[in-house]
Amino acid sequence: MTTEPVSDQPRRKLRNFALLSNRAGAAFLTPAGLLVSVFVIVPFFWIIFVSFTNRTLLGKTALNPEFVGLANYLTLFDPSNFFQRGQFGFSLILTTQFVLASALLGQALLGLLLAWLIQTVPPWVKRITETFVIAAWILPEVVIGFAWFAFLDRDQGTLNALLTGVGLPKGDFLLEQPFWVIVVFNTWRGAAFSMMLFGSAFSSIPPSYFQAADVAGASSWQKFKDIGLPLIRGHIVTDLILITMWTFNTFTPFLLTNGGPSYRTELVSIYNYRVAFHDFQFGKGAAVGVIMMLINLAFALVYLGIGRKKKG
Amino acid sequence: MKLTLPAFVGRIAFSALAALIGAAFALPLLWFLFAPFNARAELGLAVPDPWTLSNFVTVFGNSFAVQALWNSLIQSVGGVILVGAAATLAAYALSRSSLPGKGAVTYILLLFSSVVSGSAAMVPIFLIVSAAGLIDTHLAVILTFAGGLLPTAMFILRDFIDSIPKSYEESAMVAGASPVQAFFDVALPVIRPGIVVVVVWGFVNIWGSFLIPFILLRSDDQMPASVAIYSFYSEAGTPIVTLLAAYSLIYSLPVIALYLFVSWKFGFRFFGGIKA
Numbered sequence: 090m091t092t093e094p095v096s097d098q099p100r101r102k103l104r105n106f107a108l109l110s111n112r113a114g115a116a117f118l119t120p121a122g123l124l125v126s127v128f129v130i131v132p133f134f135w136i137i138f139v140s141f142t143n144r145t146l147l148g149k150t151a152l153n154p155e156f157v158g159l160a161n162y163l164t165l166f167d168p169s170n171f172f173q174r175g176q177f178g179f180s181l182i183l184t185t186q187f188v189l190a191s192a193l194l195g196q197a198l199l200g201l202l203l204a205w206l207i208q209t210v211p212p213w214v215k216r217i218t219e220t221f222v223i224a225a226w227i228l229p230e231v232v233i234g235f236a237w238f239a240f241l242d243r244d245q246g247t248l249n250a251l252l253t254g255v256g257l258p259k260g261d262f263l264l265e266q267p268f269w270v271i272v273v274f275n276t277w278r279g280a281a282f283s284m285m286l287f288g289s290a291f292s293s294i295p296p297s298y299f300q301a302a303d304v305a306g307a308s309s310w311q312k313f314k315d316i317g318l319p320l321i322r323g324h325i326v327t328d329l330i331l332i333t334m335w336t337f338n339t340f341t342p343f344l345l346t347n348g349g350p351s352y353r354t355e356l357v358s359i360y361n362y363r364v365a366f367h368d369f370q371f372g373k374g375a376a377v378g379v380i381m382m383l384i385n386l387a388f389a390l391v392y393l394g395i396g397r398k399k400k401g
Numbered sequence: 402m403k404l405t406l407p408a409f410v411g412r413i414a415f416s417a418l419a420a421l422i423g424a425a426f427a428l429p430l431l432w433f434l435f436a437p438f439n440a441r442a443e444l445g446l447a448v449p450d451p452w453t454l455s456n457f458v459t460v461f462g463n464s465f466a467v468q469a470l471w472n473s474l475i476q477s478v479g480g481v482i483l484v485g486a487a488a489t490l491a492a493y494a495l496s497r498s499s500l501p502g503k504g505a506v507t508y509i510l511l512l513f514s515s516v517v518s519g520s521a522a523m524v525p526i527f528l529i530v531s532a533a534g535l536i537d538t539h540l541a542v543i544l545t546f547a548g549g550l551l552p553t554a555m556f557i558l559r560d561f562i563d564s565i566p567k568s569y570e571e572s573a574m575v576a577g578a579s580p581v582q583a584f585f586d587v588a589l590p591v592i593r594p595g596i597v598v599v600v601v602w603g604f605v606n607i608w609g610s611f612l613i614p615f616i617l618l619r620s621d622d623q624m625p626a627s628v629a630i631y632s633f634y635s636e637a638g639t640p641i642v643t644l645l646a647a648y649s650l651i652y653s654l655p656v657i658a659l660y661l662f663v664s665w666k667f668g669f670r671f672f673g674g675i676k677a
Binding site for chain 2: 109110111129132199210211222232238334374
């Protein structure tokens with residue numbers, strides 16, 4: 090055993106207050122740094138480059154793509170067909186409606202309602218309800234896609250069996266109302282996150298606030314409106330930004346509808362997949378990806394900005 | 402506690418509403434409680450008569466289905482080993498060294514990881530993987546997920562390590578341990594619960610993923626169960642419902658088991674980015 094490092098170590102520690110030398114620290118960071126660089130940071134810059142080329146999967150332009158300037162973006166934003174089904178504008182508007190209806194209204198409101206209800210109901214009701222809401226959220230997306238495929242089946246599906254049971258007409262919902270199907274589907278799939286976030290926010294409010302309101306004879310709605318809601322405002326903002334980003338990027342509805350029928354559920358993520366991997370137009374697909382990333386960036390900056398303000 | 406009549410009615414109404422919403426969430430999943438055990442299962446809800454395990458026997462006799470489960474396991478385990486090891490080392494460096502700009506590193510990583518989602522970056526990811534000659538290999542999926550999950554994993558683990566007092570390692574070093582020894586022998590055992598959380602989270606993410614293996618893999622013998630199930634019900638024309646029901650249940654079991662394990666062991670705390 091040598092004593093040298095021991096006498097050397099404290100001096101160095103006093104200098105920079107670190108347990109790990111810079112050299113060891115850099116070595117520890119290297120594997121993660123490489124992986125993240127290659128699969129997160131390089132794609133970010135590479136996609137911008139590819140979006141200015143006419144690269145395809147097959148053919149001459151697969152190996153020697155040409156620089157085409159803004160041509161891909163001009164095609165995406167071509168005013169003559171921008172709003173047509175199967176075009177980028179249609180997907181973008183559809184996705185906006187999808188985010189508004191299924192995330193901001195569906196998931197957030199349902200999550201809020203569930204989080205509030207669960208505070209007051211008997212434990213066994215709470216446990217059963219929570220179990221199913223969370224199951225919808227944690228099960229693999231392919232299983233969920235297949236479950237809904239069976240659930241909505243026109244002839245035998247559980248939903249139509251129920252409707253028939255109460256005397257309502259059957260419907261082929263995947264064909265007739267595909268947009269509302271994916272809205273309900275995504276609300277169902279993701280409400281658990283908002284429920285848990287709001288639930289933990291509610292439970293961090295000191296119980297004495299509610300007890301005081303009880304003594305004053307407040308109703309549940311008054312307690313919710315005047316105590317619960319104002320105190321979790323920060324959590325609501327966090328929740329809305331996160332579920333907006335996830336819903337904007339989700340690919341799961343593809344597993345239920347494939348983007349159809351006739352492009353009526355083709356969200357931008359699914360549009361991106363079709364352009365790049367069905368039509369093999371990588372340049373155009375990359376341009377779609379760039380626009381998606383810019384939208385993601387705007388939300389992420391808002392989110393991280395709020396997080397920083399809270400900490401600092 | 403005394404309850405007035407309106408308050409009592411209100412409570413019952415609350416319970417009824419909560420139960421009703423719970424039932425609505427259960428409805429699309431009910432089918433999975435019955436169909437896997439019904440040898441004549443169709444898309445309709447029916448109680449099996451008799452209950453049987455024959456569908457599971459069929460699944461395990463189907464070599465493609467079994468191979469796909471095996472592929473899922475290879476990709477998920479490979480991915481979490483990389484994520485767990487690289488994230489632990491990196492998070493430790495971010496927490497314990499005084500590298501210049503390490504605060505900025507965390508911020509930039511978080512920013513990039515939320516901007517570069519799989520569905521936005523599928524084109525460059527595909528191009529990078531094919532440039533590396535890794536299309537249609539397990540390694541492609543493993544590396545892609547390791548890169549994508551690492552920023553969040555590092556963030557979770559750095560928070561965890563920050564909460565551990567430095568005095569543990571300091572006293573080890575006073576006793577003569579090198580920094581690297583202090584990491585492996587003192588810090589690592591204390592960090593282990595945090596690593597378990599990250600590994601479970603990573604496993605569930607990779608196991609359940611669809612899009613990345615769907616675009617990076619081509620041949621049947623590389624495909625994970627998620628893509629296999631999708632091809633069973635989307636391309637086959639008339640899906641073989643009995644096989645699919647049992648197969649989906651088997652495929653879901655690890656996720657359910659891990660969820661139960663985490664909530665039993667840690668109480669289900671969840672982190673901002675639990676889903677990638």
